[in-house]
Amino acid sequence: MxxxxxxxxxxxxxxxxxxxxxxxxxxxxxxxxxxxxxxxxxxxxxGTHKSKERAEISRTTKKLKRQKGTGGARAGSMKSPLFIGGGRAFGPRPHExxxxxxxxxxxxxxxxxxxxxxxxxxxxxxxxxxxxxxxxxxxxxxxxxxxxxxxxxxxxxxxxxxxxxxxxxxxxxxxxxxxxxxxxxxxxxxxxxxxxxxxxxxxxxxxxxx
Incomplete structure (x- = not known):
């Protein structure tokens, strides 16, 4: 052409x-x-995205409430993803x-x-x-x-x-x-x-x- x-x-x-x-x-x-x-x-x-998981944040490890008798689910750590300020479950990690x-x-x-x-x-x-x-x-x-x-x-x-x-x-x-x-x-x-x-x-x- x-x-x-x-x-x-x-x-x-x-x-x-x-x-x-x-x-x-x-x-x-x-x-x-x-x-x-x-x-x-x-x-x-x-690929630098990153969020903190429960093992990486700094919060009290004191047991929140007694194990039984509250009518709610058991809770042993404020780091749990279920609580505000807790670590993120399966958050993004840096990768190519x-x-x-x-x-x-x-x-x-x-x-x-x-x-x-x-x-x-x-x-x-x-x-x-x-x-x-x-x-x-x-x-x-x-x-x-x-x-x-x-x-x-x-x-x-x-x-x-x-x-x-x-x-x-x-x-x-x-x-x-x-x-x-x-x-x-x-x-x-x-x-x-x-x-x-x-x-x-x-x-x-x-x-x-x-």
């Missing part, structure tokens, strides 16, 4: 790029997408939420996500560029030139570009990542995918290898 390359003014250049069918026109696998997104979101969880996922499953998930974006004509290829200095207005102007200022976008760069990254950081709905850090969640979360010209080769190299 051939796509025309645009410049930062939003105008077509004389160049075109081939988006290989094995990545941008593959057979999508929805279950792999589900697993990869589930793992990504699970890894975002800190992440889980293992095979590399090939994750690669197929990314390929599937890129295929869906290509089918929806939501991929724009931009020639490599740089900003002279980090400036939010420069990035806003770029999105306006591409008619994407009102959309959630993901800009994929071939390599680290500090000026471009810092220029986008303060804009809601805009995200900039390196091609090597591209993940399924970010692809699907964006309405439009902007690929820098150099990032296409990096994506192909990574996904064809995996």
């Amino acid at each position: 051939q796509v025309e390359i645009l410049n930062i003014s939003g105008k077509k250049t004389a160049k075109k790029v081939d988006l290989v069918d094995s990545i941008f026109a593959a057979e999508p696998n929805d279950h792999c997408i589900y697993l990869d997104v589930k793992q990504f979101l699970a890894n975002q969880r800190q 939420y992440g889980f293992k996922l095979n590399k090939k499953v994750k690669a197929l998930a990314r390929v599937s996500a890129l295929t869906y974006k290509a089918k929806d004509n939501a991929i724009t290829v931009l020639e490599d560029f740089n900003f002279e200095a980090p400036k939010t207005k420069s990035f806003i102007d770029l999105m306006k030139n591409l008619n994407l200022s009102d959309k959630k976008t993901l800009l994929v760069l071939g390599d680290t570009n500090k000026n471009v990254y810092l220029s986008s950081r303060n804009i809601q709905g805009a995200k900039v990542v390196k091609a090597s850090d591209l993940n399924t969640y970010d692809i699907l979360n964006a309405e439009n995918l902007i690929l820098a010209e150099s990032s296409v080769k990096v994506i192909e190299t990574i996904l064809n290898r995996e």
Whole structure:
């Protein structure tokens, strides 16, 4: 599939790029997408939740009332979960939420996500560029030139570009990542995918290898 390359003014250049069918026109696998997104979101969880159980709180151990004759149930400790201020029964404990996922499953998930974006004509290829200095207005102007200022976008760069990254950081709905850090969640979360010209080769190299 051939796509025309645009410049930062939003105008077509004389160049075109081939988006290989094995990545941008593959057979999508929805279950792999589900697993990869589930793992990504699970890894975002800190898992530091904790509540004190009856063995961890400090309260009197004096017997509250006599064993028999009160008409109520036996009670031997204020630490019991039955009383206000008592320990919690089966409360949450710190633990990891992440889980293992095979590399090939994750690669197929990314390929599937890129295929869906290509089918929806939501991929724009931009020639490599740089900003002279980090400036939010420069990035806003770029999105306006591409008619994407009102959309959630993901800009994929071939390599680290500090000026471009810092220029986008303060804009809601805009995200900039390196091609090597591209993940399924970010692809699907964006309405439009902007690929820098150099990032296409990096994506192909990574996904064809995996």
